[in-house]
Amino acid sequence: xxxxxKERSLNFVEEIVEADLKSGKHNGRLLTRFPPEPNGYLHIxxxxxxxxxxxxxxxxxxxxxxxxxxxxxxxxxxxxxDSIKNDLRWLGFSWTNEMYASDYFDQLFKYAKKLITKGLxxxxxxxxxxxxxxxxxxxxxGDESPYRSRTVEENLSLFDGMANGDFAEGSRVLRAKIDMxxxxxxxRDPIIYRIKxxxxxxxxxKWCIYPMYDFAHGQSDSIEGxxxxxxxxxxxxxxxxxxxxxxxxxxxxxxxxxFARLNLTYTVxxxxxxxxxxxxxxxxxxxxxxxxxxxxxxxxxYTPKSIVDFCDRIGIQKRDNLIDVSLLEFFVREDLxxxxxxxxxxxxxxxxxITNLPDGVVEPCSLENNPEDLESGHRxxxxxxxxxxxxxxxxxxxxxxxxxxxxxxxxxxxxAYIIQCDEAIENEDGSIKELHCSYIxxxxxxxxxxxxxxxxxxxxxxxxxxxxxxxxxxxxxxxxEDPSSEEGDFKEYINENSLEVLTAYVEPSLKDAKxxxxxxxxxxxxxxxxxxxSSKKLVFNKTVGLKEGFKVG
RNA sequence: UGGCUUAUGGUGUAAUGGUAACACAGCGGUUUUUGGUGCCGUUAUUCCAGGUUCGAGCCCUGGUAAGCCAACCA
Numbered sequence: 212x213x214x215x216x217k218e219r220s221l222n223f224v225e226e227i228v229e230a231d232l233k234s235g236k237h238n239g240r241l242l243t244r245f246p247p248e249p250n251g252y253l254h255i256x257x258x259x260x261x262x263x264x265x266x267x268x269x270x271x272x273x274x275x276x277x278x279x280x281x282x283x284x285x286x287x288x289x290x291x292x293d294s295i296k297n298d299l300r301w302l303g304f305s306w307t308n309e310m311y312a313s314d315y316f317d318q319l320f321k322y323a324k325k326l327i328t329k330g331l332x333x334x335x336x337x338x339x340x341x342x343x344x345x346x347x348x349x350x351x352x353g354d355e356s357p358y359r360s361r362t363v364e365e366n367l368s369l370f371d372g373m374a375n376g377d378f379a380e381g382s383r384v385l386r387a388k389i390d391m392x393x394x395x396x397x398x399r400d401p402i403i404y405r406i407k408x409x410x411x412x413x414x415x416x417k418w419c420i421y422p423m424y425d426f427a428h429g430q431s432d433s434i435e436g437x438x439x440x441x442x443x444x445x446x447x448x449x450x451x452x453x454x455x456x457x458x459x460x461x462x463x464x465x466x467x468x469x470f471a472r473l474n475l476t477y478t479v480x481x482x483x484x485x486x487x488x489x490x491x492x493x494x495x496x497x498x499x500x501x502x503x504x505x506x507x508x509x510x511x512x513y514t515p516k517s518i519v520d521f522c523d524r525i526g527i528q529k530r531d532n533l534i535d536v537s538l539l540e541f542f543v544r545e546d547l548x549x550x551x552x553x554x555x556x557x558x559x560x561x562x563x564x565i566t567n568l569p570d571g572v573v574e575p576c577s578l579e580n581n582p583e584d585l586e587s588g589h590r591x592x593x594x595x596x597x598x599x600x601x602x603x604x605x606x607x608x609x610x611x612x613x614x615x616x617x618x619x620x621x622x623x624x625x626x627a628y629i630i631q632c633d634e635a636i637e638n639e640d641g642s643i644k645e646l647h648c649s650y651i652x653x654x655x656x657x658x659x660x661x662x663x664x665x666x667x668x669x670x671x672x673x674x675x676x677x678x679x680x681x682x683x684x685x686x687x688x689x690x691x692e693d694p695s696s697e698e699g700d701f702k703e704y705i706n707e708n709s710l711e712v713l714t715a716y717v718e719p720s721l722k723d724a725k726x727x728x729x730x731x732x733x734x735x736x737x738x739x740x741x742x743x744x745s746s747k748k749l750v751f752n753k754t755v756g757l758k759e760g761f762k763v764g
Numbered sequence: 765u766g767g768c769u770u771a772u773g774g775u776g777u778a779a780u781g782g783u784a785a786c787a788c789a790g791c792g793g794u795u796u797u798u799g800g801u802g803c804c805g806u807u808a809u810u811c812c813a814g815g816u817u818c819g820a821g822c823c824c825u826g827g828u829a830a831g832c833c834a835a836c837c838a
Contacts, residue, residue: 220778248838283837339836346834350765353834384836394767396834405836424838448768448833469769471831476775482838524787526777528770531831535775538788548801583801614799623797656797668797734798760799 222527224263224468228271228439237438241273244437245299245306246428248280249291249412251482252497253298253505255518255539256473262522263470264441265304274307276435281313282427284411292412294497298505302515308435312427313413315434319422320374322430322460323385323404327366331459332403333359334369335386342384345391346399352392353399359388373406376419380406387426389455397452401425429453432465440465443472444529473525474533477687478503479694479701493705494688498742500752501688501709511685512729512739512754514550517543533693540755547729547737547754552580552587555625555670556717556732558682560599562645562674565630567652568596576656578626592718594627597674599716603763604669605646607635610763614667616646622667625733629654629663670733677716680749683741684711722746731757 221229232239243264247253253261268275277299281287299306326332335358337345347353361369370385372378385404393399403426408419429452432440440453450467457464474480479488480503488494488502498506508518521542525534555578568574574594581587600616609617616622621631627650634647654661686709694701717732724730724740732738736756743750 220780222777226780246838250838280838286837342836343834348765348834349767350834352766381836396767399834402836407836421836423836428838444769445832446838451768471770524777528777530770532776535789538776541788544800553798579797582796582798612799625797629797659797665797667799670798731798731800734800736800757798757800762799 223529224267224439224441224470224527225270227468228267231438232271240436240438241268241271242276242307242436242438243268243273243441244276244278244310244432244435246278246280246312246431246442247295248283248286249288249295250283250286251291251486252294254480254482254485255475255503255505255508255521256480258302258505258518259473259522259525259527260441260443261299261302261304262519263527265306266523267439267441268307273438275304276308276310276437277306278310278312278431278435280424280428280431281311281411281413282422282424284407284409284421287412289412294506298509301509302505302518310431310435311413312422312431313411315427315431316414316418316422318434319427319430320420322456322462323370323422323426324367325460326387326403327370327385328363329459330363330388332385332387333361333366334373334383335359335400335402336383339381342402346396347391349394349396355391356386356400359400370404373404373420374418376408378406380408382406385420387452387456395448395451397425397448398455401452425449425452426456429456429465429467430460430462432467433457433460433463436463437465440467442467442469444469444531445472469529470527471529471531474531474693474695475503475539476533476536476692477689477694478536479689481695484695484701487702488688491702493702500683500741501685510739510742511752512547512737513543514546514729517546520546536687543755544737544758547731549583550581551729551731551737553578553582553731553733554718554721555592555672556680556682556715556721556735556738557599557601557670557672557677558713558715558735559602560672560716561602561605561643563598563600563630563671564645564647565596565598565650566633566647567649568594570596572596574627576627590720592626592720593673593676594624595673595675598624598671599674599677600624600646600669600671602643604667605632605635605643606763607643612761613763614665614761615669616648616667621651621663621665622669623654623656623665624671625668626656627671628652628656629659629661629665670735672716672718674716676719678719678722678749680715680717680721680751682713682715682738682751682753684713684753685709686711717749717751721749721751724749724751729754 384402386400500511604615629651630648636644694704737754738751741750
């Protein structure tokens, strides 16, 4: 094979990085950052950003800081810090430094004073409503605040007063003095500090004033020496302000670049909406397997590799996108197909009596653990006189090309024998009660001398040795592709039937399943032990189904 | 009556002035002791109108459409 692997083309951020590296900017140093606010759990959209930021550093020999953007104590909590770090590690990334915007509160306070001293910031006593009016609209310029012309000395003293707790929450703010008629609303004297008598998860009660995002993020980047500060598209108009602060403060000129956030079909991706789903009980928790959170996907059975591969494939761009969830499912199937142990489970049992197998006989059968992995070995499953098969694997009057069981027809029981259906015993209502079949003794799997060729191979579970297990099957959370763009509230489009719980018979080996084990229930799908799993009560989550070929009806 | 950003098959991503390609999805075939996997094949694409050029998805002009911006959120 002499195929030349075509070099993967660069996305626009990589092009910028390569150009900067080539031109010797920052002496070839590269430092990115992943800046979550600790007010919610990470989701698949964050994974895109994580793969970009950490991936860039890995590819070009730089570093990535994990920085918690914790400037709003009202919504933030250490619980979220821990979950974010846990998710990041699980995805397989390690950060250069663990940082907190709150570590810079002292420095930020000094920066604010510097701005005041330069005549570029002032304390404003206007109410929120008054300031909103002053702001104007995107189509009309704003008006200057009556407090805009306070002296440097007065501003300095008032700002100290704010920090000392002399003023009531909401009574005063510090604003940058820029341009009330700018076409960019963010440049119309943005608020940079507000009073909040709230306990911060790290600084406790040290502060009662907290910087706004725009007065914290760029400066934090600058303090850390971040070379490429990558964020999502809604921050494009913040860039002008970002640059303005760093320039006026005369500090390290980090640069901001923006890419389009990820949207996935049949789900929502904003933390606000996900929080609503949790708080209003539409799902059970942040790590509910239906959630697009990293923790939910982990519990659902997604692998880190499948998520990283997905992020790699969707690329980085500036246009809005809505990615088909089937692409995500492709990557998890691709990974799980190679790595998961094959086992047998029956969800809708139909009893089969093997009439020519004597009572009490137990016939050990050897089954491959994974045909895709020759190292995975074999296990023994016992064949007994009474077994269960899937109801759908028998039809009294089968359609054309139906390869499973029907009166007089044969199928192979996976890893065991070929059986023939001799008689279907019916209940009074005409439904099938059980099947009487005979097995072909010379057809044992691996030693088949019968010469019989059958097209159908089905899974089965011994009725005497199989064990019961709870199975949780998940469907898409929403009934429409893009709930956020539909009329009305997104919650009107919730799929009420996204969770189905049933009881199945599974082969005995699953009693020893452990968290993190991954299984393919043959001819069905991929399943993982849930966090509720115990050897006394087996609980499996369905990650994703196998691709379906032939469909009856 | 503004500013900014974007526009390539059904979905997503390439093509960096020179044959519009790759993945997913779909469809068909083949292999198979999973109707899975693998392998092979196949359908379908440059928002519109002008312009520059030997040549335009790419450059220019003008439209159109979509997204973002008026939180003491990030």
